[in-house]
Amino acid sequence: MAQQRMLKFVKLGKEMPEKREAKERATDFNEIYAEFAAQKANEQASRCSQCGVPYCQAHCPLGNNIPDWLRLTAEGRLQEAYETSQATNTFPEICGRICPQDRLCEGNCVIEQSGHGTVTIGAIEKYVTDTAWDMGWVKPIRPAVERAESVGIIGSGPGGMAAADALRRAGVKVTVYERSDRAGGLLTYGIPGFKLEKDVVMKRVDQLAQAGVEFVLNCNVGVDITFDAIRQKHDAVLIATGVYKVRELREPGADAKGIVRALDYLTASNKLSFGDTVPEVEDGTLDARGKNVVVIGGGDTAMDCVRTAIRQGAASVKCLYRRDRENMPGSQREVQNAEEEGVEFVWLAAPVGFDGTPVKSVRVQRMRLGAPDKSGRRSPEPVEGALYDEPAELVVQALGFEPEDLPKLWNTDGLEVTRWGTLRADARHATSMPGVFAVGDIVRGASLVVWAIRDGREAAQSILELLARRAEVAAE
Structure with a gap:
């Protein structure tokens, strides 16, 4: 009977939740996708082919048991679907919203490869977990x-937060x-509300705070409290x-x-979405209103900035x-x-200079793709003589992020770093x-956020094992 509810991809086409019209959604910071209705979520979950070797699960950094909670959703067993999802993912409602499913689970869906259109895994994950919150299935943490x-x-x-x-x-303080x-890091201040509304993050922060x-x-750290003081505490x-x-x-x-x-x-x-007063917005420094804006970069951060x-x-x-x-990486x-x-995308274009202060324009060099570099990607190279000026009163640089020099900032010599400046950690973190x-x-x-969640869960287990070994030694 359960199997009859599945394998419906040959009869049912792929559907995403309804997306708000562009003109409407471009005026606010609310999420752009509506929730699936229960019937539609069940229908879309029933398209899963229940693969013997589920590529969606294999390509999820958390190893989420996606076929099982899709089957449970198709059968209307939403609480069990949530519990199955939560067993491997600390924040499924967040991953359902911001994971690049097109590059991970959905991008490797077998029925997508066979031309039937992927199962809308992320939207169903979001629906299941939002329903769990509404129904009170998300229980307080009680060690x-x-x-x-x-x-x-x-x-x-x-x-x-995943480690916490x-x-x-496990009962650890x-x-x-x-x-x-505010807590939440990147989830709170780095991702716009139209992708991740802030009450979604704050509910998890509150859950942890209520848990102690x-x-x-x-x-x-390094200014208000030393790293050594934290270690000693x-x-x-x-x-x-x-x-x-x-x-x-x-x-x-x-x-x-x-x-x-x-x-x-x-x-x-x-910060504005929280109702804060932001002087840099009020004085126009970080406000795009009425300006020609140029964002430089091609990753997801650049996408957040242009939108x-x-x-x-x-x-x-x-x-x-x-x-x-x-x-592009985004x-x-x-x-x-x-x-x-x-938004207008100008491909094969790189800045080579800026005119004016305040800035008035970007000097742009047209590029072309040449021979592959060491990574296998074709390297951009300039097209001789192809230069022009792009008007801009606000330029946002979204070229990516690098690690801070933590040993220097924290005045500690014992933390080893790699040649890229990241902290050196073993397979147990x-x-x-x-x-x-x-x-x-x-x-x-x-x-990706999903990799950080996986790391946090694994590191918590490593810490618990360390504490257990110490307890055994102390008991001898």
């Missing part, structure tokens, strides 16, 4: 036993040190700071007023990327959404310092 050991976590982004969740469920005024996790906000430490050092433009005129960093721009916009500028009322928004559409789904909202672990982008370099 069976409270333990004496404590763990300090530096950074409250997805990796830090697992550790509290957890303190999270966060340099911003202590959040120490506005706490800059806790039985183990987890570093989950992410990477926030911006790759800066180096072209002539790049220091002009009006050329801003992507993270500053996105953070200011997200934010549209919503702020920019006169025009253009995105410059030095390669072509097929070779999600193609996000590119399509941006184009629908009025242990660093060169005893009792100190590290996860997420500070180890991997700029990566």
Whole structure:
């Protein structure tokens, strides 16, 4: 009977939740997709082919048991579907919204490869978990036993929160040190509300706080508290700071007023969504209203910036990327959404200078793709004589992020780093310092939220094993 509810991809076509019209959604920061209705979610889940070797699961960093919770959804067993999803994913409602499913689970769906259109895995994951919150199936964290050991976590982004969740469920005391005024890290201030509404993140933060996790906000490690003090206070430490050092433009005129960093721009916009007063928006520094805006970069951060500028009322928004559409690192789904909202993409274009202060224009060099580089990607090279000026009163640099020099910032010599500046950690997420672990982008370099969640869950297990070994030694 259960199998009869599945394998319906030959009769039912792929459908996404209804997407709000571009003109409407471009005026606010609300999410652009509606929720699936129950019947539609069940129908779309029933399209799963229940593969013997599920490529969707194999290509999910968390190894989510996707076929099982799709089957449960198709059968109307939503609470069980949620529990199956939550068993491997700390924040399924967040991943359902912001994971690049087109590059991970959905992009490797077998029925997609056979020409039937992928199962809409992300939208169903979001629907199942949102329903779980509404129905009260998301239970408070209540450890069976409270333990004496404590763990300090530096950074409250997805990796830090995932570890905090697992550790509290095991009864360990957890303190999270966060340099911003709100917890959530990238989820709170780095991702716009039209992709991830902030109440979704705050519900998880509140769940952790109600479980006894202590959040120490506005706490800059190395300034407000030393790293050594944190180590002395806790039985183990987890570093989950992410990477926030911006790759800066180096072209002539790049220091002009009006050329801003992507993270500053996105953070200011997200603070407004919380109702905060943001002086840099009020004085126009981080406000695109009425301006010709140029965003430089081709990743998901650049996509967030161009779509934010549209919503702020920019006169025009253009995105410059030095390669072509097929070779950009950002999600193609996000590119399509941006184009629908009025963003113009200028492919094979790179800045070579800026005029005016405040900035008035970007000097643009036309590019072409040459021979492949060491990574196998064709390298962009300039087209001789193909230069022009692009008007711009606001330029947002979204060239990616690099790790901060934590050993220097924290005045500690024991933390080993790689040649890329990331922290060196082994397969169990242990660093060169005893009792100190590290996860997420500070180890991997700029990566996906889902990888940080996986790292956080694994590191929590490693920490629990370390605490157990210490307890055994102490008992001998």
